Amino acid sequence: MTYLQTHPHITFEANWVLGKDVLFMLGQCEAIIRTISEIPLPPKERQRLLLVSLRKGAQATTAIEGNTLTEEEIARIDEGESLPPSREYLEIEVKNIIEALNAIREDVILNDRSSVITPELIKNFHRFVGKNLGDHFQAIPGRFRQNNVVVGTYRPPEHTEVNHLVQRLCEWMREVFHYEEGSADFIEQVVQAIVFHVYIAWIHPFGDGNGRTARLVEFYLLLRAGLPDIASHILSNFYNNTREEYYRQLSLAGMEGDLTKFIHYAVQGFRDGLAEALSVFQNSVLQTAWKNYIYDALDSKKAQGKSKTIVKRRRNIALHFPVDRFYGADELLDREPVFIKEYSGLSKVTRARDFQELERLELIIRDGNKYKGNIRILKGMPPLRRRH
Structure with a gap:
């Protein structure tokens, strides 16, 4: 039997609908990304x-697959x-992903070099x-699987089909999204990243590491679409924080042969x-x-104050004044180390x-006998009325 008979959801057709709500959210995403890109962050903070x-x-992305590092x-x-030898493999898993993320970032952002997705590029991410x-690691890094596998209750396509399926996936991406022609807009590129992720999960081309590879490809495509590198963790973080729903949505998309719900999610x-x-x-x-x-x-x-010591002390106190809520002076002396240090020995x-x-x-600003830092003054907000 062919993969179309055993896996009818792998159609290489645009089986999804972008409803008004999804288009609206994608518009919001584009606007937020534009705002983030224009935020003037100091180099060290960036x-x-x-x-x-x-x-x-x-x-x-490693926690989704069972890595327990915080x-x-x-x-x-x-x-x-370094971690103890018994946990070294967890360390290597994470180091590998950080190295991959940095390599992708260097290519796309620093060197302004990106290309269409090919089977060789996918293998490179897997390496x-x-x-x-x-x-x-139950696979040879960078090599498509040579055996059949079962993932939970899901049986991916025969290993003999993998090369053809991945090649067809890459061709289909070019046919549908036209990145190499320079005509793909932001919405199309985000949808492409999500769709490619799902198809890698469905085809499961490697014996191990498919999820991490799929999310690296997704990261690559999102950076290429204009996602700022300082926000690069967002989708992987979301999938991890909603792990059960992530797997449920993947399974549901496969059963229904429709990506509409997964894209919305x-x-x-x-x-x-x-x-x-x-x-x-x-x-x-x-x-x-x-x-x-x-x-x-x-x-x-x-x-006011003639001494530099006084000005320095007041400045240090102002810099460390809590801005979240009002505190009494005695409370500040109990909880804030800077206050304790600065007022030690003073009346x-x-x-x-x-x-x-x-x-x-x-x-x-003061509210009765309590105080807090007046950071709201930078937001154009009037100071609170003081109560004596």
């Missing part, structure tokens, strides 16, 4: 956010630490996934993840602006005088 994104992506452990590994894993997660990322990046910019505002306010003629009168000056400069 590098920090990039590291966080790549590590989150590596953690998510984000904190992955950060330490990425900084050069990254399985490198140095030995017996912990993925796009919704993509949109929500982008919105969360935008909030993080905007908050990063706000924190930088707040820090600069404090330095300006306490480095100008508006600041309550000195502390009151500092707070009064910071309030005059509108760096903090």
